[in-house]
Amino acid sequence: MRTLAIDTQRFKIAGEGFAISRGRRTHAEVLKVTLTENGKTGQGECVPYARYGESMDSVAEQIKSAQTALEGGLTRQNLQDHLPAGAARNAVDSALWDLEAKLSGKTAAELAGLAPLKPVTTAFTLSVNTPEKMAQAAAEAAHRPLLKVKLCGDGDDERIAAVRANAPRSRLIVDANEAWNSGNFDRNMDACERAGVALIEQPLPADNDGLLAEMERNVTICADESLHPGEDMAVLRDRYDAVNIKLDKSGGLTEALKMLQRARDLEFQVMIGCMLGTSLAMAPAFLIAQSADFVDLDGPLLLAEDRTPPIRFEGSTMFPPPPALWG
Structure with a gap:
């Protein structure tokens, strides 16, 4: 029973x-x-x-x-x-x-046909704020190897420059959450290129991202809100270079593993992302992280409290979930 x-x-x-x-x-x-x-x-x-x-x-x-x-x-x-x-x-x-x-x-990794899990490096997210406050947050996180910068549209060029100036050695990815438009797109894109940003996540609204098919760029563009489980991601290939797989969107690890394989077949880069949750939410996503190009599973690092036992983090290094937690 x-x-x-x-x-x-x-x-x-x-x-x-x-x-x-x-x-x-x-x-x-x-x-x-x-x-x-x-x-x-x-x-x-x-x-x-x-x-x-x-x-x-x-x-x-x-x-x-x-x-x-x-x-x-x-x-x-x-x-x-x-x-x-x-x-x-x-x-x-x-x-x-x-x-x-x-x-x-058996472990969940064994059930999925994967090798024993290894530690990965996760991004650490900086909330969107004024350029001055984001500069301070970047300085405090400058020791981390990968920073994810939340953006909001107008003024993002100043935010990107402020973060880069205060975290000169960190690799940067940015996430606009659909906030860019035709009026600020070129300016923000130029700022990303000057800052050496490695990836831009969902810069334009999902229902108005056709501009991406027409532009040349030197920065990887990643689909998040434009990616929908159940739809063939091949339709995104003219606009995006990478896809962000999130378990809360895919409906779980079972579907996410299929999406991962389809992304590889289409030669997309893969980002494994998360919503703001505890170590329990990150644990199954850790299996996708084993082969992802970009890992963004820092939810527990942004919380004042987590579950017991939690996933262990040493700086931005994330270790496999303990069996008592999951898997």
Whole structure:
């Protein structure tokens, strides 16, 4: 007999909170799923994403709609047809991977056909703010090898220059969260090239990114909001050089592994990204991180509190999740 439990939780974000082009938050709100069978418990976490019409309530209701099937033994493979891609399926899929690992005595990496997991280097994210405050944040994080810079549109050229001046040795990636437009695009792009930015994530709105197909550039452009599970990512090849795979969008590790293979077949670079969650949310994504070109799984580093046991970080080096946490 298998049982399902759903728990909503809040974790305080460190410092003044976390800000992107769509707003600022002081807490990470997450939903945790546990599945218990034969004395073993698997767990998974998701973060509902308002950009795609999700809320804590709507995601919880989606999971509850599958409760009978899950408690009746629904498998990971059948789950893909039972729930749509999104945060709800991610939490359940992650819990099923963890449960399968614990019941079988194998690691999730073994179940996925992967070699033993190795440490990776993750980006560390700087919230969008004034150029002056971002300069200070960059100086404090200048020892980190990879910084992700959140942007918001107008004035981003000054923000990029300020970060680069104060973190001269760090590799930079930037994320505009769809905030650029035809009026500031060239100026912001020029600033990225001058700063030696390695990757620009979703500079234009997903429904107005055709400009990217017409331009020459020296910076890798990565699709995030333009990437949709269930749609062939080949349609993005004329506009983007890389794709950002997020488990809360793909609907879990099971689909993310398929997306990873499809991206490689199309010769995309791959970024593994995350929402603002705890170590439990990062754990299944760590499997994708093993072969990703860019790793952005710093959610726990941005929190004032995390789960126990947490994933271990030494600076920006991220270690495999402990079995007691996941997998």
